[in-house]
Amino acid sequence: MKTETLYTYTHLYQFALSVFEKMGCSNEDATLATSVLLSADLRGIDSHGIARLVGYVRLWEVGRINVHPKISIVYETPSTAVVDGDRGLGLIVAPKAMQIAIDKAKQVGTGWVSVKNSNHFGIAAYHAMMALHEQMIGMAMTNASALVAPTYAAEKLLGTNPIAVAIPAAEQAPFVADFATTTAANGKLEIAQRKNEKIPYGWAQDENGLPTQDAHILKKGGALLPLGSEKELGSHKGYALGSIVDIFSGVLSGASFGPWAPPFPAYVPMPENMPGEGLGHFMGAMRIDAFRPATEFTNNMDLWLNRFRNAIPVEGQEKVYVAGDIERIYEAERMKNGIPLVNEVVDGLNELSTKFKIDF
């Protein structure tokens, strides 16, 4: 039984572009959304790539995505802004907000943009990495619907709330961290579900807060665990990190937050008494030459990266990686050999092909 099929980047790109255009996005917006979406597939973050295209379409069908958003700054200072995403695709809202952060950094050294009224923004790394071309450090984070129980809690109050930080270097490949503030991202549970496998202890808890290996536990009142898994191993730190992402993305912007963050699946009803508008993001850009001459910084980064990449590995491991290295390997390999899609994802794309009368 063949469970994966390889598709070229160009093939998937053309298809996703056409879907966004059929939804009513301008060619410019559809191009941007497609680039953000497919950057996930290229980098090996399969849960956030074209596998989600069906989900975005469903959100649009239930009226939760505005394909002609007026994305605007509603509040600002020289180094900050709040952007209203006007219910646009996060895939479009987020890079536009990041560009505002970059423009502010050009003026006053750093730029910080909190975003409300947005939707799922793809992978955080895409937005953070926009800063690399400008000799800036980039940051991106987002809140998300509540799947995570705080330390000691028997209920889900936080999303997987990822953080991305991209840092340029000179000759060395850049540092690009992008991680959920949970022990495991929800996508990893989905993979275990498809394979009918158990998950490791430490990823999730059951409805009573007890350890579990059931990959389906979220549908049974269970929850993902913050990075650290349990108190003794520092889960209160992962919980704090997820909280910070929620507050910077949601509370600072006027988006919804905590257990009131809007869910991604279109069939899940919106929370009652939402305290803000839509999903929230937080973007940052810092000009490296706002701190010291750029070449001094990038040369020291080369020294840093070279030292860590050549660290002595433990027995059984070939090498020590720096954040972003593995994704960079994926990107080169998949751009060359294609992107593997599992049957379920292919089925979803075939549905879209029928729905929109686009060849797949």
Add this chain to the structure above:
Amino acid sequence: MKTETLYTYTHLYQFALSVFEKMGCSNEDATLATSVLLSADLRGIDSHGIARLVGYVRLWEVGRINVHPKISIVYETPSTAVVDGDRGLGLIVAPKAMQIAIDKAKQVGTGWVSVKNSNHFGIAAYHAMMALHEQMIGMAMTNASALVAPTYAAEKLLGTNPIAVAIPAAEQAPFVADFATTTAANGKLEIAQRKNEKIPYGWAQDENGLPTQDAHILKKGGALLPLGSEKELGSHKGYALGSIVDIFSGVLSGASFGPWAPPFPAYVPMPENMPGEGLGHFMGAMRIDAFRPATEFTNNMDLWLNRFRNAIPVEGQEKVYVAGDIERIYEAERMKNGIPLVNEVVDGLNELSTKFKIDF
């Protein structure tokens, strides 16, 4: 066998103040250093409080602390600065750098200060919390001497590199996170050493990168583990976080970094070929009204904090805490009933009492 003695805050404050003055600090600097140092004891972070006073004195004795530092801005933009700590006590350098961040935030919305040529700065929370009185979000982080092995590495390349974030609210007590980016702080290993106890798996690895329960393992070529403990439980995320703190504190400022960060114990020789000057910190301040009207933000924070503080606890736990809650309980209790010091710490203070001819 009595192993702990209670001392009043005032008693310890007067003693530490006198020690800093005997080292040659001005009364103003000694007052600031004492306030920062003792905030750790009050908040229950015993490893970073007066227990370290002997260590600061030893650094001064070997010429690594300048008690008359000219703390200066060496590079700046409207929202950023690099501060040269001139080898001063981090306890003094860090709050002065934080004040610069706050002043910049008043002008342009946010302020970001990277610090070089500094020393151990006490608890990160003290500095981050300075922003609370200004209706700002405060952030503080620092690099530290290398005790932590990156994921898959058999050598120590990062410090415990803590991050603090303080966020104001209206009626509710503020959110104050302060955590090492490791599974357990080094202070927890020291406690296990004193009690001759094993440590849990997940805190440290031995010289070959294998799991260990030996609290003395750092002296035997072992290392602390990044938050997440092992790859399957997300240690690459804790490793990325510790890296970000190192780069923001060290590389951005021109301080030393990674395996070349200066050690705290005065008897440990300085690393060879240090790429920068001293230890580094990174401070940030964001005016909440640079994003939205302050009362809108603080009212939403009250809603956030109230929801999380009243989350349903798992069986066996009384309640769910928000970052900073436990430290706040300690602070009230210890201010009232006194600060417990273990015999070893008392012995160290008695040594200082003799050395400087100050009553203890």
